[in-house]
Amino acid sequence: MHEGSEQQARQYYDDFSQSYEHERGHGYHQMIDDLELQLTVPYARGARVLELGCGTGLILARVAEVAEKAVGIDLSEGMAQHARKRGLDVHIGSVCDLPFDDDEFDLTYSFKVLAHVPDIDAALREAARVTRPGGHLLLEFYNPWSLRYLAKKVAGPQPIGDDRTEADIPTRWDSPRSIQKLVAPTLELVDYYGVRVLTPVASAHRIPWVGRALSRAEHLAARSPLRYFGGFLVAVLRKS
DSSP, rough: OHHHHHHHHHHHHHHHHHTTTTSSHHHHHHHHHHHHHHHHHHTTTTSSSEEEEHHHHHHHHHHTTTTTTTEEEESSSHHHHHHHHTTOOEOOOOOTSSSTTOEEEEEEEEOOOOGGGGGGGHHHHOOOOOOOEEEEEEEEEEEESSHHHHHHHHHOBOOOOSSSSSSGGGOOOOOOHHHHHHHHHHHHEEEEESSSSSSSGGGGGGGGGHHHHHHHHHHHHTTTTGGGGSSSSEEEEEEE
């Protein structure tokens, strides 16, 4: 990521850190976290784990409960401060230039980060470098083959704070076909896992009976043939 882009992203997430958890811990956002953890925990159990773009540590804290070692990295000091208050080991740095040794981790994972990294090739190379041979990577992309993509196109950029909207950060969309072309040659694409396959808009989860039904359906859809249409599409990769 170029220095100017990094500085812009750092300021964006520093600002976002003040309100990031306001809607987390319940409803739609809790469902998303639970789906991502449902995939991650089996790979993380007893493993050396790295989260790329760990934010305030909501996911990392739960992964740390089962991992041998859990480390996070984030570009934003504001986000990292919240994660450290949870007692987490969090570094400040870019996913395009990781301050870790080759083959250091059994599992490297990232949620809702790579879609906002302009130099995606560098980020994927670095993720592969720090993962040991035989280890796994769980890398989440924003999928244009999804209801979420259509909803975003209709609704436009949403506010994420008093003076910020989603338009203040670059966003890329990668289909299952394009993801296959992005991954490093040392990585084998094992499978995809779909997050938010059936939810048309996040606000649907505010209706109690609709939210409960959608949550159950999303857990079933995550590994079903519909997974390729997840708004958040996780590529499950193994390093050779």
